[in-house]
Structure formats: structure tokens, C-alpha cells
Amino acid sequence: MKVTISDVARLAGVSTATVSHTINNTRYVSGDTKEKVYQAIRQLGYTPDASARSFRTGKKRTIGFIVPDISNKFFGTIIESAENVLSAEGYHLIIANTKENMDREETNLRLLTAGLVDGLLVASTMEDFARLDGLIPAGFPVVLVDRTFDSQKYSSVSVSNFQPIYRSVCRLAAQGARRIGVVGGLPRLSTTKERIAAYRAAMKDCGLPLDENLILYGDSMENSAPPCLDRLLERGCDAILVCQGLMASVTIAYLRGKGIQPRRDLELVSFVDYDTHAYEFYYDQVDRIVQPVVELGKIAGEQILLRVEKPDAPVAERVLTSAYRPWGEGEAGQE
Amino acid sequence: MKVTISDVARLAGVSTATVSHTINNTRYVSGDTKEKVYQAIRQLGYTPDASARSFRTGKKRTIGFIVPDISNKFFGTIIESAENVLSAEGYHLIIANTKENMDREETNLRLLTAGLVDGLLVASTMEDFARLDGLIPAGFPVVLVDRTFDSQKYSSVSVSNFQPIYRSVCRLAAQGARRIGVVGGLPRLSTTKERIAAYRAAMKDCGLPLDENLILYGDSMENSAPPCLDRLLERGCDAILVCQGLMASVTIAYLRGKGIQPRRDLELVSFVDYDTHAYEFYYDQVDRIVQPVVELGKIAGEQILLRVEKPDAPVAERVLTSAYRPWGEGEAGQE
């Protein structure tokens, strides 16, 4: 039924060791013997069994990726980019979707670390680091992606949006905005915290009053922007900053639906998004903070491979920065 | 170092068989013994090794999904939905991204069928069925997703858009459109072929002249819509039908950037998209053909599980249908 390495060895008239070494280029085999082996392999249609192999060697050539939301293009792009570098090295990618649910993340961490993957990429939705950390076996290769924690225990790749958000708020203030509202994602995430902190700092530094009612949070998941926008409008904002990608993506359409146009009815709307083409056509209407998603995924892939192959390499914390694209600047002449 | 089943057996004072049976509920074990076993497991922090297990049993509890473009939300949502049903049954999902490249699909098919997964979900980018078929070992569980072939060899889940596209063209014609342009995805895909066929049939039946210059194809991948739209506008279209999701997604923004507004400058624009909230705010501007993506992924997951668990079950070809949402009808009162 199933063709095994012994079948090949028998037909080729050599030992299983020779077959194995031929396939894996793991010791010298004479051209003659090689030929016989390959011949037998072809004749029998032999394919080495991946699970026997990984059982034997302890290497799965598989990386797990725990994501909060696969259907979010932000993560879709990171996955794509990471998969690129992994597949180039012969690795596969297992996806687990937590839907921003900590219990689901816990289950997946348990499952994936139990001999299923060689290493783990985690865009965690956990509130505190201890819970995450407690679920990871000692020495297991992990790279935190996009969302980080204060501890420096694991390697991480993330994007800092502090400066662009700060600048954006300053620019809004300079243009006369007084009541700048802000919409963030899930409050527990490092990304959200940093963004809101940047907003607070800028408001303070620009001498604008800080009104807690103008700081609203969504769930980072579905398009929870509309209710937040409604409330900010009710509360008399003259400018709005939407600093979560998924929520930003419906904002223009939603405001349009209400007959509100950026830079006419509202001082300015500013976005944190990523390098998708979909918003490019709005470059003359909104400030955009463009996150380097592709780079994020690429580095995530590289880092986890590094940790898997050299577990003793020092922990690396990579922080990328977003591009700040105020409306009216750049891009116009391109296309 | 690593805790094995024998360590547990030894500590509990039983045989490995008993430990195994206790864990797997696979034969009667007395309450007393059970207790000792669980006690030992807890004490040692034992986790059964997944790869030893799958090597032994031949079951991996893993399904592969070959996708043309993970970063496309259409597939992201299908993946999410399939992953839901799979993880509920204790299965994992391995993702492979082909970027609409047939050679990459070939490589991935070889890799994944070599003992890595129990079954395969494939949204194929292959031109002809024979090439795909030749890469799949006899009896290997496969379900074709979204894109199908004439052969009935494998189970499949897809969406038919013939009727809604046909209706949409008729409606455009009835409203006075004469030169209706159409933008499709990759010409080799079953989905594209069906859509263009529906367009042709409707044009003919409505008595409109068929101008081959008004049928344009993109690459189903990135936002290749703008050049197609430009050409259709040059060629004097009074209505445009964009029938590929990714391409549809930039259309409104792109046209707006050019100062063109649906239903004012252009008779009508009609879309094939899916049930995302992002377009909902445009319901009063365009006809939409909404594909049941979540359902698609769900059925894909169910079908592959069925084939994996009952390989002899008859091949099933499920065809879902899209909802047709002409502008101005429905949805207005919701929200």
C-alpha cells in the first residue's frame, strides 16, 4: 500500500541508510548508487513521510501564527509576508484565530506548543504578560508580533505610532482644531495604549484641554467605528483621529453616508492604516499614518526562523516606524 | 528533559497502555487508576507529543488550505470561517499562499499531500484540471473551494453569480444603458468565466450589441482595476460592471478621485463583492452582488471534515448563490 523507504532500498539493492542519505544529501553517495536510488524512487512513486520524519528528528518545519483576526487585511498581509519568508526556507505556517479572545488564545498556545510547531508567532490579545508567559514551555521559540509587553523575555517586532500621532494632533491644533476626538482599538492592547498616550501628550503639549469624553475605544475587531464617530460628533468635535485600521476603513464611507465631508464639515480626519492602495485615493482628504505591514511580517518570519535555528541568539526587539502622510503632501504626482 | 508517557506510567505505577487509554478514553480504566494517572500527569507537567501521536496513528488533525491570496479579505474571511469549524473539531489549519501562481500551487500540493495534512482545501489557480488532478495522490481528501472545474471528481463549494449578474445587466439596460463595460478577474478562473458568460448572455438577450472591447480582465490579485476603468471610460461606457471583489473595492474611490460619481456621471456601477460592512454605506449608489463568504468557508470546512472522516462518502458539489441588492432597495431601514 504505502511505499516506505525500505521498499525503495530493496528495489535499489541498497540499505535504507543509503536511501535516506541520498535523499537528504547528508553523506557521500556515489553517483552510481544515487542513480539506482532515484530510479527506484521514481519507479515506486515514493514520497518520504513527513510525520515519520518530523517525529524522528523532532523538527516539524512548521511555524504557528496566533492571530487575533485573520479576516482583517492588516493581519492577512502580515501573514502573507511572513509566509513568504517561511516557505522560502521550506517551512509551513499554521494559523490560529483568536478573535481577540484570551481564552481562545490560551487554548491555541497549549495546542500549538505541544509538538505541533517549531516556533510561534504571536499577535497576542492577552491583557497581562504573565498569563501569556505561563503558557509557553521554557525555551520554546516565540516572537511577539505587532503587540508587545514590557518584559523583554521574547523577541518582538512592532510598529511605533507615537510620533506620527503626536505630529498629527499638533497639525490639527495648528490648523485651529480645539476639540479633537480620538477613536482607539481594544484598550488593553499595547498598540492602543501607545496611540492614546501619544494623543494625550500632544494635546497637553499643544495646550489643548483634555476631555476624557473625547477618547473612545472600539473592539479592534469588526467595524465598531460608527457608534464612536456618532458620539464624537454629538460631543462637538471639530476634528477626529481614528487610530485603528479596521475602524478607519469604514470611517470615510460612514461619514459620507451622513453627509459629512472631511475638510469641509470636519476640520480633519486622520487615520492609522497601512500600505494598502484602497485609501490612496483619499490622500487629499485625510492625514494618514501608514504602517509598514509587509516589513512587519517579513521581519516576524525572519526572527522566528532565527530563534528556531539558533535558540541561543539574543532576544531582539525590533520597532518599526510608520510613515506620516499629511493630506496634500506627496503621492499626488505618482500613480 | 522531555516528559514521556513512560515517565508518567512509572510514576503512576501503571503501564504505558493504561496511561494512553486513560488520556484517550479508549478502554475502561478504574476510577482509582485514572486518578493516579492524572495525578502523575499533573505532577510531571506531561503533554502528549503531537508528532509521535500522528506518526503512530497516521492522523494529523490538520487540514491544508491552498489559497491564491491570503491578504485578500475575501479569502481571509473564508479561512476564518473554515478555521472556526475545523478548530471546533480539534483540527488545525495550514495555509499556503499561491499568489495566483500555478507553479507555487504545484509545489504546495506536493508538499502538503506528503503526510503533512489529512485533507486539503483548494481554491485553485490552475488553468486545467488535469494538472491539479495529477498532483493529488489517489484517495486523498480534497475539497475545491470557490473555484471549480467541469470534472466531478472532487467535492466542491462555490458561488454562482450567473443570475445576479444577468439581472444586473438587464436592469442597467432597462435604465437606458447602451454601452455596458465589464471588468473581470483572471480569465482562466471558473468564477471569471461564469461571470463574463452571464454578461454576454444578458447583453444578447437584452438586445444590446456585444463589443469585445468592453470586456476587460484584471489579475484577480492586486488592485488592477484603475487601468481597466480608464480604458472603459475612454471607450465611452455609460455603465460599468466590476465583477471581482478586490477590483471592486477600489472602484468607487478611484472614480471619485477622477471626479466621477455613480448615478450622476455614469449610469450605474455594479459590484460583485461579499458581505463586508465596508460597502454598505454605498448601498444607495451601486448595485451589489453579495457573495455568502462566511457560508462558503463554513461548508468548505464541513465538507473536508466529512471527506477526511468518511472517505467513501459521495462527492458533493455545493453551489451557493449570491444575493442581488439593487441600489435603493433593502437595507436602508436597517443599521
Added chain:
DNA sequence: GTGAAAGCGCTAACAC
């Protein structure tokens, strides 16, 4: 109600 032990397909000492 439980144990002993064979063996899944492969890799990698070790031997010559």
C-alpha cells in the same frame, strides 16, 4: 481491569 511488547517510517550513530 491491566500489562507486555510490537512496531509505525525514518535518521543517525557506529561499524566495516
Added chain:
DNA sequence: GTGTTAGCGCTTTCAC
């Protein structure tokens, strides 16, 4: 330059 063989951790048959 190649062969012999132990054994990875688990499940499962056969035995009692």
C-alpha cells in the same frame, strides 16, 4: 562508500 540497527513516543493487539 555503504550497511546494520537502535530507537524517537505513542497506540494497540494480544494476553491474562
